[in-house]
Amino acid sequence: MSRPPLPSHDPGRALVLFSGGQDSSVCLAWALARHAQVETVGFDYGQRHAVEMEQRQVVRREIAARFPQWADRLGDDHILDLTGFGAVGESAMTEDRAFEINEKGLPNTFVPGRNLVFLTYAAALADRRKLKFLVGGMCETDFSGYPDCRRDTLDALETALNLGMAQDFVVETPLMTLTKAETWSLAKALGGEALVDLILEDSHTCYRGTRGERHAWGHGCGDCPACELRARGWSQWVAAGRPELAM
Numbered sequence: 002m003s004r005p006p007l008p009s010h011d012p013g014r015a016l017v018l019f020s021g022g023q024d025s026s027v028c029l030a031w032a033l034a035r036h037a038q039v040e041t042v043g044f045d046y047g048q049r050h051a052v053e054m055e056q057r058q059v060v061r062r063e064i065a066a067r068f069p070q071w072a073d074r075l076g077d078d079h080i081l082d083l084t085g086f087g088a089v090g091e092s093a094m095t096e097d098r099a100f101e102i103n104e105k106g107l108p109n110t111f112v113p114g115r116n117l118v119f120l121t122y123a124a125a126l127a128d129r130r131k132l133k134f135l136v137g138g139m140c141e142t143d144f145s146g147y148p149d150c151r152r153d154t155l156d157a158l159e160t161a162l163n164l165g166m167a168q169d170f171v172v173e174t175p176l177m178t179l180t181k182a183e184t185w186s187l188a189k190a191l192g193g194e195a196l197v198d199l200i201l202e203d204s205h206t207c208y209r210g211t212r213g214e215r216h217a218w219g220h221g222c223g224d225c226p227a228c229e230l231r232a233r234g235w236s237q238w239v240a241a242g243r244p245e246l247a248m
Contacts, residue, residue: 014038015134015173016127018119019078021057022206023219023231024138024176026199027184029064030191031175032136033071040076040132042123046083046115052212054080056205063199068192077130081122116149117158124162124170133171140176140184152177179246181234186246197243206231 015032019025019041032039043057058078065072116139123135139150148154152174159172176184188196200219205212207221207228214220218235221228238244 012037013133014076014131015040015136016123016130016132017041017136018123018138019043019057019061020138021053021055021060021204022138022227023200023204024140024184024206025057026060026064026204027188027191028136028138028175029060030068030071030188030196032134032173033064033068033074034191036134037074038076039074040079040130042079042081042126044081044083044119044122052210053205056203056212059203060199063203067195067199079126081126083118083122114149116147116155120155120158120172121162124166124168127170128166128168133169134173135170136173136175138176139174140179142178142180180237181230182237182241183246185234185238186244189243190245190248 013036015036015038017025017029017032017039019029020043029039029041041057041061043054045051045054061075061078065075116137120135120137127133127135137155139152139155141151155172155174159170162168162170162172175187179187185197188200192199202215202219205220208225209222211222212220214223216223216232217239218232221231223229223232
């Protein structure tokens with residue numbers, strides 16, 4: 002049984018950058034508990050793990066079905082074609098190559114400027130849809146080292162977007178200071194074991210797009226950087242007794 006929604010902190014309307022992965026699924030639940038109306042946007046940039054584009058629809062559908070108190074708040078979904086941008090990045094996210102660290106000390110899964118581009122497109126969409134809040138799952142605590150996941154980067158972009166569009170957007174990053182274990186804790190705080198189970202079974206994080214094998218922490222190949230982060234966070238959360246994050 003689903004639990005009552007957490008109090009809404011702001012009645013404004015939000016747009017969630019929603020890939021269908023663990024982090025963005027938790028962010029979607031967070032936004033639904035916080036905002037009066039929530040739309041989602043996904044980006045097709047030619048990613049190897051294109052199965053996430055399918056799973057994001059599953060997650061949306063299951064959240065609406067299992068949490069009826071959120072169903073009326075869940076608005077339209079949008080898909081934006083950024084395959085041209087993805088081709089420019091030439092990373093292991095879009096090309097069939099081994100996962101490794103590049104000459105800058107960054108994993109070659111880093112797509113240069115990806116979050117900057119995503120948020121810019123999201124802001125343009127939000128401008129037309131009259132959505133004030135842009136919600137993303139970026140995190141600088143337990144992550145792969147991407148520089149565009151850091152809050153100082155996003156603060157600068159928020160300023161630029163508002164100056165360039167004469168808007169008052171707020172870029173919300175609820176996972177920014179959380180470890181992956183704490184992200185599981187937040188999921189439980191938002192929707193109990195029902196939300197944890199939904200994320201385990203239906204969200205997709207694996208960079209290789211593997212859905213066949215079901216591990217304790219969900220589906221995935223088990224050895225790409227995304228799977229390693231997710232699995233480690235799950236193990237740490239379970240070892241701690243599967244706590245809820247204090248809200």
